Amino acid sequence: MIPLLLLSALALALIVERAWTLRRSAVLPPGLGMEVRSWARRGRLDPAHIDSLRATAPLGALLAAALDVRHRPRDEIRERLEAVGRHLVHRMERYLNTLGTIAAAGPLLGLFGTVVGMIEMFLGIVDHGIGDVNQLAGGIGKALISTAAGMIVAIPALVAHRWFRGRVSEYVVEMEHEAIQLLDAIEPPAAAARGGKGHASAPATSG
Structure with a gap:
């Protein structure tokens, strides 16, 4: 019973910690994606803004990673997002294996x-006989308490583990959506700049 009591205390602490860490407002602050896209459209992408964004939440860290390499090709930005995303998922899934x-x-x-408990009880029967049947039934009941305690510890831990896993998966999908929207917001200026360079070089080539 002592290990079960220790496990129950540890499980309760982990559930409370993950519930606080994985609350929606801490992972996906409302309106953050729209605010960052507004920054991108207005050109307010100085290092101070990006560093402050990185420190806000996992979503902010992902969007900041995209902004760090915003001048590179879209494929390289996606690779950076995937690498940072794996790190963020690992952070969000912290303690879930435990x-x-x-x-x-x-x-x-x-x-x-x-x-x-049953082994001890039957060894006692071998040494001293069956004795009182009521006492024997009481001993079996006491032994089964340990199994019931194990289930009481395991069921909430299993439910919480599955729930947190599902919540992290949901957050990952939403973070990917926000990152794609940011890429769409920062890509047109870059495409326009490339187009302008092409038009400028055409007359020089013809001449």
């Missing part, structure tokens, strides 16, 4: 405690 391990280990520890 929570999953608790969900898997809880029932096994509970079953182990029950088996140990």
Whole structure:
């Protein structure tokens, strides 16, 4: 029971920590994507703005990574976004493996405690006989408490683990959408600049 109590305390701490860290306002601040696209259209992309954006939230860090390499080809920007995105997903999934391990280990520890209790009880029967049947039933009930405790620890940990995994996946999809919108917002000026250079060089070539 002592390991189960320790696991329950650890699971509760991890659930509270992940629930606070993965709240929507901390990962996807409302209106941040629109604000950054507005910066891009107005040309307010100085290093100070980008650094402040990077420190706001995971979404801000992803958008800042795109702005850092905004003058490169779109394929290179996508590669940078994928690399930064993997790092951000790893950060958002922090401690989730531990929570999953608790969900898997809880029932096994509970079953182990029950088996140990049953072994001790039957060894006592071998030494002293069956004795009182009510006392025997009480001993079996006490041994099964360990299994029940393991399930009580494991079920909330499993539910929280699956819920947090789904929440991270949802955030990743929304962050990708915001990053694509930012790429569309910063690409037209670059395309226009390339087009202007092409028109300027044409007369020189013909001459």
